[in-house]
Structures are given as structure tokens and as C-alpha cells.
Amino acid sequence: MRAREVPFDIANIPGQETGRIVSAEVAAALISASHRPLLVVGSEAMRDEFFVEKAIEMGEKGVAIAATGKSIRGFMRKGYKKVQYFNLHDITNRLRDPDWKGIDGNGNHDTVIFFGILYYYASQMLSCLKNFALNPLIRTISIDRYYHPNARFTFPNIESDEEYKKMIEKVVELVKR
Amino acid sequence: MEEIFKRGVLTLEGFENVRIFIGKIEEEEEEWEPMGPTPMPAISTIRSWDFKLLRRYKPFYAPFCDFCCLCTFGKCDLTGNKKGACGIRMDAQQGRIVLLACIIGCSAHCGHGRHMLHELKRKFGDVEIDFGPEVDIEAPLTRLICGIKPRRISDYERVFDYVEEELVQLSDALHTGQEGSYLDFESKALHVGMLDSLSKEAADIIQMAAYGMPSSKEGGGPDVPLVEVGMGVADTTKAVILVIGHNVVPAASIADHMEESGHEEEIELVGICCTAHDVTRYKPKAKIISALGRQLRVIRAGIADVIVVDEQCIRADVVESASRVHSPVIATNEKAMHGLEDRTDDPADEIVEDLVSERVPGVVILDAEKVGEVAVKTALRMKDKRRKMRIILSDEEFQRWVGECIQCGSCTLACPLGLRIGEANAKAASGNKEALASLFDICVGCGRCEQVCKKNIPIIDVITKAAHPQIKEERGKIRVGRGPIWDSEIREVGAPIVLGTIPGVIAPIGCGNYPNGTKDAWLIVEEFASRNYIVTLTGCMAIDAALWKDEEGKTVYEKYHGRFDAGGVLNIGSCVANAHIHGAAIKIAAIFARRKLRANYEEIADYILNRVGACGVAWGAMSQKAASIATGFNRLGVPAVVGPHGTKYRRAFLGRSDIEEDWIIFDARDGSEVRIEPAPEHLLVACETVEEALPMIAKLCFRPSDTDRGRSIKLTHYIDLHEKYLGCLPEDWWLFVRTAADLPIARRDELLKRLEDEHGWVIDWKRKRIKEGPLRGYDPSFDPTNLRRLIRKK
Ligand code: SF4
Ligand code: SF4
Ligand code: SF4
Numbered sequence: 001m002r003a004r005e006v007p008f009d010i011a012n013i014p015g016q017e018t019g020r021i022v023s024a025e026v027a028a029a030l031i032s033a034s035h036r037p038l039l040v041v042g043s044e045a046m047r048d049e050f051f052v053e054k055a056i057e058m059g060e061k062g063v064a065i066a067a068t069g070k071s072i073r074g075f076m077r078k079g080y081k082k083v084q085y086f087n088l089h090d091i092t093n094r095l096r097d098p099d100w101k102g103i104d105g106n107g108n109h110d111t112v113i114f115f116g117i118l119y120y121y122a123s124q125m126l127s128c129l130k131n132f133a134l135n136p137l138i139r140t141i142s143i144d145r146y147y148h149p150n151a152r153f154t155f156p157n158i159e160s161d162e163e164y165k166k167m168i169e170k171v172v173e174l175v176k177r
Numbered sequence: 178m179e180e181i182f183k184r185g186v187l188t189l190e191g192f193e194n195v196r197i198f199i200g201k202i203e204e205e206e207e208e209w210e211p212m213g214p215t216p217m218p219a220i221s222t223i224r225s226w227d228f229k230l231l232r233r234y235k236p237f238y239a240p241f242c243d244f245c246c247l248c249t250f251g252k253c254d255l256t257g258n259k260k261g262a263c264g265i266r267m268d269a270q271q272g273r274i275v276l277l278a279c280i281i282g283c284s285a286h287c288g289h290g291r292h293m294l295h296e297l298k299r300k301f302g303d304v305e306i307d308f309g310p311e312v313d314i315e316a317p318l319t320r321l322i323c324g325i326k327p328r329r330i331s332d333y334e335r336v337f338d339y340v341e342e343e344l345v346q347l348s349d350a351l352h353t354g355q356e357g358s359y360l361d362f363e364s365k366a367l368h369v370g371m372l373d374s375l376s377k378e379a380a381d382i383i384q385m386a387a388y389g390m391p392s393s394k395e396g397g398g399p400d401v402p403l404v405e406v407g408m409g410v411a412d413t414t415k416a417v418i419l420v421i422g423h424n425v426v427p428a429a430s431i432a433d434h435m436e437e438s439g440h441e442e443e444i445e446l447v448g449i450c451c452t453a454h455d456v457t458r459y460k461p462k463a464k465i466i467s468a469l470g471r472q473l474r475v476i477r478a479g480i481a482d483v484i485v486v487d488e489q490c491i492r493a494d495v496v497e498s499a500s501r502v503h504s505p506v507i508a509t510n511e512k513a514m515h516g517l518e519d520r521t522d523d524p525a526d527e528i529v530e531d532l533v534s535e536r537v538p539g540v541v542i543l544d545a546e547k548v549g550e551v552a553v554k555t556a557l558r559m560k561d562k563r564r565k566m567r568i569i570l571s572d573e574e575f576q577r578w579v580g581e582c583i584q585c586g587s588c589t590l591a592c593p594l595g596l597r598i599g600e601a602n603a604k605a606a607s608g609n610k611e612a613l614a615s616l617f618d619i620c621v622g623c624g625r626c627e628q629v630c631k632k633n634i635p636i637i638d639v640i641t642k643a644a645h646p647q648i649k650e651e652r653g654k655i656r657v658g659r660g661p662i663w664d665s666e667i668r669e670v671g672a673p674i675v676l677g678t679i680p681g682v683i684a685p686i687g688c689g690n691y692p693n694g695t696k697d698a699w700l701i702v703e704e705f706a707s708r709n710y711i712v713t714l715t716g717c718m719a720i721d722a723a724l725w726k727d728e729e730g731k732t733v734y735e736k737y738h739g740r741f742d743a744g745g746v747l748n749i750g751s752c753v754a755n756a757h758i759h760g761a762a763i764k765i766a767a768i769f770a771r772r773k774l775r776a777n778y779e780e781i782a783d784y785i786l787n788r789v790g791a792c793g794v795a796w797g798a799m800s801q802k803a804a805s806i807a808t809g810f811n812r813l814g815v816p817a818v819v820g821p822h823g824t825k826y827r828r829a830f831l832g833r834s835d836i837e838e839d840w841i842i843f844d845a846r847d848g849s850e851v852r853i854e855p856a857p858e859h860l861l862v863a864c865e866t867v868e869e870a871l872p873m874i875a876k877l878c879f880r881p882s883d884t885d886r887g888r889s890i891k892l893t894h895y896i897d898l899h900e901k902y903l904g905c906l907p908e909d910w911w912l913f914v915r916t917a918a919d920l921p922i923a924r925r926d927e928l929l930k931r932l933e934d935e936h937g938w939v940i941d942w943k944r945k946r947i948k949e950g951p952l953r954g955y956d957p958s959f960d961p962t963n964l965r966r967l968i969r970k971k
Contacts, residue, residue, distance in 0.1 A: 006590060009593065017243070043868075069868070069869045072905060087869065087873065089859075089862050090831060092237075101835070124239035131267055134257055
């Protein structure tokens with residue numbers, strides 16, 4: 001990790017507020033402390049079964065899951081049903097609306113965790129939430145292997161896949177609901 | 178004098194710019210149709226239509242930058258929807274940037290059209306517009322927006338006057354302290370989108386008329402010839418002239434000069450992007466070497482003995498890149514002169530001498546005929562010289578470069594796609610080039626990686642070298658751009674499209690900034706053509722879809738017919754030809770439904786939104802033109818799906834299927850309010866991957882007017898594509914069911930059961946009917962409209 005982290009797409013410096021880098025432990029603590037977390041799992045999670053398995057473990061701990069892009073296929077293959085497909089634009093649009101009933105009909109979410117999403121698409125959606133999902137505020141956490149300046153909390157850029165997998169393992173292990 | 182009587186135009190000698198119109202034109206126009214309510218609408222004229230769209234498809238903003246730095250009050254930090262010093266909020270600022278992008282895009286089309294009008298009128302005179310026996314409605318957008326039925330190309334003077342005035346007013350609205358509401362910025366952007374569609378139509382009609390490009394005359398329409406496409410098609414035993422851009426005039430002049438000077442057999446004329454489309458529409462002997470995404474790589478591969486650039490989407494470093502491989506550059510358009518000396522007035526042979534001796538890296542020549550002569554002479558001489566040079570990397574150089582890589586990852590951070598080039602280099606260094614070669618098609622050829630490489634590795638050349646065997650084999654076929662859809666074709670398919678039995682018109686258009694390479698373009702075409710949708714392509718996507726073949730070695734243009742009918746794959750042509758897709762939708766309303774066309778934008782857009790199951794797909798949208806094109810589709814009631822990079826346009830138009838009041842429209846028969854299904858659900862939406870895009874595109878073809886048979890077909894494809902690519906039934910399939918007959922025939926029982934079990938609907942199993950449950954029942958004579966004024970009985 002660099003002394004000052006750079007966005008994964010290096011010119012993507014949005015402005016004044018930039019994501020705070022957190023460790024796996026802190027990410028897990030933030031998720032555990034939230035009331036209505038939503039895990040948004042994108043297409044990149046499909047690159048290795050490991051990621052879908054870890055998402056399912058989070059789901060089993062009581063974190064609601066929205067599958068965006070093609071990731072729903074990964075959950076279906078594992079026979080996991082407690083997940084709903086959403087288009088990422090669509091679900092972000094709903095999240096920014098305080099009146100949205102949430103993925104389970106019980107009200108909007110207070111914390112959104114981005115996982116396995118194409119970097120630049122995720123970045124734009126995080127920007128929307130940063131700028132427009134304020135009242136009440138939605139806390140965004142990226143647990144992808146990229147530094148995401150538009151997230152409130154984010155991992156740094158992580159070169160090694162092994163190291164990254166360990167971090168994900170740790171997050172899932174430590175999340176308590 | 179004759180002209181005054183025939184056309185009502187008086188031009189005085191010495192005052193060629195002054196034209197006096199006499200009342201006769203108006204009289205003639207009365208004959209074809211009475212004038213509609215909104216000829217040449219101004220910014221506010223159709224604003225109420227925009228607001229209807231914006232109420233349902235609320236602008237969604239994802240800022241790309243949290244600051245505004247447009248005036249010296251700033252920079253202002255707008256994070257969190259704060260206001261800047263001028264009072265503008267983040268949401269309005271985003272709308273402002275979108276408007277700016279659309280204005281740039283529309284200006285490109287309008288400027289291009291105006292330039293061609295000047296040039297071609299000078300060259301060919303005031304050419305008559307006649308597209309043959311099957312095209313009576315020659316200019317649907319011009320009639321619809323301006324209320325003009327153009328008879329000669331000079332009729333477009335008035336059209337450009339109108340667009341240019343609007344563009345100035347709209348640009349004015351961008352000034353600090355002008356517009357302050359995001360909704361009004363979006364209404365203005367929609368207005369520009371409409372002007373953009375008009376400008377494209379104008380430009381294409383002018384070039385079609387002047388050059389006799391395919392229309393409904395002999396050999397046109399579905400019968401247009403196939404031409405070669407791909408990086409492997411250039412015959413480098415000949416001298417190669419490469420044309421790049423969008424304005425065909427210089428390229429056409431080169432083709433003419435090749436013929437006239439008898440050098441036709443010694444020269445290959447190849448093109449990139451829309452100039453390539455248009456030059457093949459004029460001379461099908463020319464070839465399309467690539468779309469935009471390969472531009473830098475084609476240049477750097479050193480194929481060209483001379484490069485001729487015109488306008489739009491040309492690399493700003495074209496001269497630098499071309500010099501590296503000793504390809505002289507001729508810039509031919511005032512808008513893109515690249516710092517080169519203007520040699521328009523010098524003798525051709527002198528210019529050729531300077532280019533061949535490489536005393537200068539390139540020249541500006543603003544006279545298209547001279548471009549033709551200089552390009553041909555230069556190419557012939559450069560060929561002899563350049564064939565003695567070695568341009569692409571040798572095996573040893575390749576091995577040395579990949580060995581130099583230290584896997585620092587800087588290139589990955591610079592790459593817009595985050596490609597892991599270092600890893601691929603490491604594999605290549607140990608003898609396996611596959612990973613590096615596989616990057617070739619995904620890479621968008623931007624060159625950002627090379628600039629940050631600490632080892633100065635020419636990454637693009639290294640990837641190109643690794644992929645050399647596949648590049649040599651890249652040889653496809655594409656039907657040349659056919660231009661307008663025929664009125665006779667619309668008469669055949671108008672009913673099946675509106676009823677839904679042809680499930681949709683899919684329009685893959687625009688640039689090549691794809692998330693995962695060109696194969697997605699092919700897959701989109703293949704999936705929908707094989708399902709009997711009509712697929713109409715333009716621009717880079719039309720080219721990229723032709724790079725891939727099926728098991729029998731056929732491209733989609735060889736496999737599918739070129740008629741505007743079920744299962745057709747039509748290359749409409751360049752970006753400006755794209756207007757014919759709008760034109761087809763408009764003609765369905767005018768010819769099939771007999772709606773009044775003249776200056777009647779709002780009603781026709783309302784018709785299209787509710788009845789014409791068309792969907793644009795700009796999977797690699799990159800440019801400002803793509804922004805204005807998509808926005809123009811949207812104002813006309815046609816939704817569009819973009820690739821993930823499209824989120825960087827900052828704005829989407831997203832519907833909310835869960836908010837009931839957004840989906841209430843009128844039944845024009847009696848004015849009753851009807852809650853409809855979310856059809857179409859969004860106007861502009863991005864998908865993450867092609868697997869997600871395919872069912873989304875199918876879904877956006879639903880329309881409230883679908884008959885039960887049509888809905889059943891559309892639902893079949895939506896469900897099938899969802900299951901095929903996403904592995905499950907869509908969550909929302911049931912929203913589109915009004916009656917049992919809407920269900921896919923083969924799965925009726927199973928789906929009825931699901932409606933009963935999962936959604937609590939009441940099913941009459943004896944008669945296999947739905948008794949209770951759907952949002953609304955199916956009424957075959959439902960006449961949907963969003964416009965109160967169209968209600969017949971109040
Ligand atoms: S040229 Fe290709 S590999 Fe290099 S940064 Fe651009 S897209 Fe990435
Ligand atoms: S953002 Fe677009 S226009 Fe600007 S430098 Fe990059 S490629 Fe060029
Ligand atoms: S920047 Fe250069 S040295 Fe670093 S990984 Fe990329 S190619 Fe290798």
C-alpha cells in the first residue's frame with residue numbers, strides 16, 4: 001500500500017471528500033454495527049466461486065443481498081435463494097430515495113456494502129450515494145480490491161489476490177448480526 | 178427565372194449568401210399535409226412533453242466530479258448537493274454538464290452537415306432529393322420537427338439555420354446565472370437531442386442525394402453489397418490510404434481520383450469509423466479496417482502509406498503516432514488541423530514532395546479535390562519507400578520488452594479497464610503469449626498505459642505483436658450502410674411491431690468503449706436476430722459486430738437478411754445515418770397508424786413511447802455525440818441501454834416500477850386513467866455486463882399497446898434470455914402479465930401456478946384463466962396516451 005492511496009483508476013479523484021481506508025476488521029465492525037445493511041454483489045464476484053461462497057456466508061448471517069449484473073447466476077448455481085437480482089443503476093436509484101421500502105419491504109437500508117462490482121460502474125454509483133443519499137445518510141463501504149474514493153469506507157488497492165481473499169475471509173468471519 | 182417559378186427562391190448575383198424566399202414554398206408544403214402544431218419548436222415549445230417523461234423517468238445523477246470550476250467564483254465544492262457561489266446545486270450542475278455534452282454532440286452533427294452542404298452544393302449543384310420508388314417520406318425527422326418537406330439539398334439551409342439558432346440559445350443557458358433547475362437542464366438536453374437527430378438526418382440526406390448512396394433505387398435497401406471489414410483485410414502489396422473520421426467528402430474525392438488517374442488497382446482505400454462506412458456506401462471497393470477502438474493500433478501497425486483525417490473521433494496525437502511509422506498525415510477539415518501547415522493553395526506536386534521526403538509530418542489541405550490527388554500520389558510513392566522499413570516489433574524486441582516489465586502495476590492504474598498488463602507480460606516473458614494476446618480485443622487502444630510505464634515499454638505494440646496471428650485472420654464481411662428504411666417495408670411490418678408479434682427493433686449504435694471487447698456487439702446482434710427481432714446497426718457497433726463469425730464462418734451480415742423485417746440485420750450506416758432508425762419509428766406512426774406527421778413531434782413521440790417496441794443499445798458509448806444521440810432517442814420515446822462506461826455520462830433516466838403513480842396514463846377513447854405495467858421501465862440505463870444487458874434490452878421492448886399474442890412473444894424472450902444468461906426467472910416477469918394469453922405458450926401452466934403460489938393471484942384452472950391479480954386486464958382496444966389533448970371523449 002502506498003503512503004497516500006491512489007484511486008484504482010488513477011484520475012478518478014472526485015473532490016473534497018474521499019473514502020477512508022479501512023482494514024477488514026473495521027469493515028466488519030461497521031457492518032456489524034449497522035441496522036439494515038445491504039450487500040450489493042456484482043459481476044466480478046463470478047470470477048472465483050470463493051467470492052460467491054463468502055457472500056452467501058454473509059447472507060446466512062442475516063445481511064440482505066442484492067445481486068447485480070450477472071452475479072445472480074453464481075448464487076443460483078449454489079442453490080442459494082435469499083438473494084434478489086437488481087440492475088445496479090436501478091437499485092442505486094432506489095437507495096437514494098428515503099421512502100424506498102428496501103429489498104425486504106421493511107424500509108430503506110442504512111449501510112450498503114459494494115462487493116465484486118466493476119470498478120468504474122461502482123465508483124459512479126458510490127458517487128450518487130455520497131452526493132444524494134444524505135437524509136438519512138447511507139453509509140457506503142467498498143470491500144473490493146480497489147481504493148474507491150467515492151465510498152465512505154474502502155479497502156486500499158490490493159495487488160495480490162491471496163491477500164485480498166484473506167481480507168474477505170476475515171470480514172465475513174467477524175461480521176456479527 | 179425558372180428557379181424562381183419552380184422553387185420560390187431568388188438568389189442575386191454577387192449576393193450568393195442572400196436568398197429571398199417567395200410564398201410559393203409554403204403553398205407547395207400545404208399540399209402534402211397541413212402544418213402541425215409545433216414547426217421548428219423553440220426551447221420551451223415541447224417542454225411539457227419533457228416534463229412528462231422526466232416525471233416518470235426521473236433524472237438520476239452520479240457526479241463524475243464534485244466540483245464546479247466554470248467561473249471565477251469557484252472552484253465550488255458541491256459535494257452532498259451543496260450549492261455553489263452562484264446558487265447552483267449539484268443536481269442542476271450535473272444537468273448542466275449533460276446539456277453541455279449534448280450541445281457538443283449536436284454541434285458536431287450540425288457542423289458536419291452544414292460543411293457538407295456547402296461543399297457538395299458547390300461540387301454537384303443543388304441536387305434533388307429522390308430516394309427512389311419505395312421512399313416517399315424521404316425525411317421523417319425534417320417533416321416532423323421543421324414541418325418542411327425537403328425537395329433539394331438547399332432546403333436544408335433553413336434547417337441548419339434553425340438548429341444553429343437553437344444551439345446558440347441553448348449554449349447561452351449554460352452561462353453562470355442562467356438556468357438553475359435540473360429538470361429544465363434536462364428538458365433542454367432533450368431538446369438538443371431532438372435537434373441532434375434532425376442534424377443527423379440532414380447530413381445523411383445531403384450526402385445520400387449528392388453521392389447517390391444506397392436508397393430504394395436499384396441495388397439499395399436489402400440488396401446493398403457486402404464489403405470487407407477487419408484489420409486483416411488491407412492488401413499491403415498495394416499502396417494503402419487510410420481515411421479516418423466522419424466527413425466523407427475528402428475520402429470520396431480520393432476514391433474518384435483513384436479511378437480517374439487509373440490507379441484504382443494499385444491502391445487500397447481503407448477506413449476507420451464513419452468515414453469508412455460512408456466511403457463504402459459511395460464506392461463498395463473500399464474496405465472498413467476497423468471501428469474507433471482500434472484507431473491507434475491501426476496507425477501504429479504502420480499499415481497506412483498515407484493517413485487522411487477529416488473530423489470527429491480522430492486521435493489528437495494522430496500526427497505524432499503516424500510519424501513514428503512514417504505515415505504522412507493530411508488533415509482536411511478546419512475543425513481538426515492538428516497544428517499542420519495549411520497548404521491548400523500550393524501545387525499538388527510540391528506538397529507530395531514534402532510529404533514523401535518527410536520534410537513535414539503532414540499538411541492541411543482544405544480542398545477535397547486536391548486531397549484526392551495528393552493522397553494518391555503520396556501513397557504510391559510512400560509505398561515503395563515504406564515497404565523497405567520494418568515497422569512492427571521483431572520477435573527479439575518483443576521478448577526483450579516483456580522481459581523488461583517489473584510488474585509495478587502503474588499501467589493497470591492508468592488503464593480505463595484496469596487491465597492487468599504486468600501479469601500478462603510476465604507470462605509472455607516465460608513463453609506464453611496468450612494472456613497478452615487476449616488483451617488485444619478488450620483494450621480500447623487509449624494509450625494511457627504507455628505514458629506511465631517506468632520501463633518505457635511500448636505496451637500497445639507489445640499487445641499487438643502478441644495478437645498478430647489473430648489480427649491477420651481478422652477478416653469479416655459487412656453489408657454497406659443502406660440508409661433509410663423503405664416505406665413499403667414499414668407497411669409490411671408496422672402492424673406486427675405495434676401489435677408486438679415482431680418483438681422489437683433493436684438498435685446497436687455508437688462507439689466502441691466496451692467493457693469487455695467487441696464480441697459483445699456480435700452477441701447482442703446474434704441473440705436478437707435469431708429471435709426474430711429486427712436489428713438495425715450504425716457506427717462503430719455495426720463494424721465491431723462484423724468481426725466475429727459463427728461455426729460456419731459467417732458474420733451476422735452473411736447469416737441474416739438485410740430487410741427491415743423479422744430476423745433482419747441491417748447496417749444502416751454511419752452515425753448520421755442513425756437518424757433513419759428514428760425515421761423508421763416515426764414512419765410506423767405516420768404510415769401504419771396514419772398519424773399526422775408534419776410538425777407534430779409530441780404526438781408522434783407519445784405514439785412511439787406507448788406502441789413502438791424499439792430499444793437503442795450504445796454498448797460502448799464514449800463521445801458527446803453518443804450522449805446527444807441517446808438523448809434524442811429518449812425524447813422520441815425510445816429507451817436506450819448503455820454499457821457500464823455509460824455511467825460516466827453522469828445521468829440516467831430511470832423508472833421506478835414500485836411507484837404506482839408513475840405508471841398512470843390515459844385511455845384516449847374516454848380519458849379514463851389506467852395503471853399500466855412499467856413499459857418501458859427505463860429510458861436510459863447502464864448494464865454491468867452483456868449477460869445482464871440482453872434480458873434488459875428485451876424487457877425495454879414491452880409497450881402498453883402490446884396485444885396478448887405480442888406480449889406473450891416478448892415475455893417468452895425476456896424470460897428465456899434471463900434464464901439463459903442470469904440463470905433464473907426475472908423477479909418482475911409477472912408485472913407484465915395482464916391475461917393468461919400474455920404468458921409464453923409453452924409454459925402457461927407452470928407460470929399460472931407460480932402466479933397462484935408466489936403472488937396470490939386467483940386462477941380459474943378449468944378455463945385456464947386469471948380471475949384476479951394483474952395490474953390491469955387486457956383490453957385489445959386500449960388506446961394509450963400520455964397527452965390529455967388526444968382524449969377523444971371527455
Ligand atoms: S491502451 Fe489498452 S491496455 Fe493501455 S491503458 Fe488503454 S485500454 Fe488499457
Ligand atoms: S476525458 Fe475524453 S476528451 Fe478528456 S482527455 Fe480523456 S479521452 Fe480525451
Ligand atoms: S507499467 Fe510497465 S513495467 Fe509496470 S507493470 Fe506495466 S508494463 Fe510492466
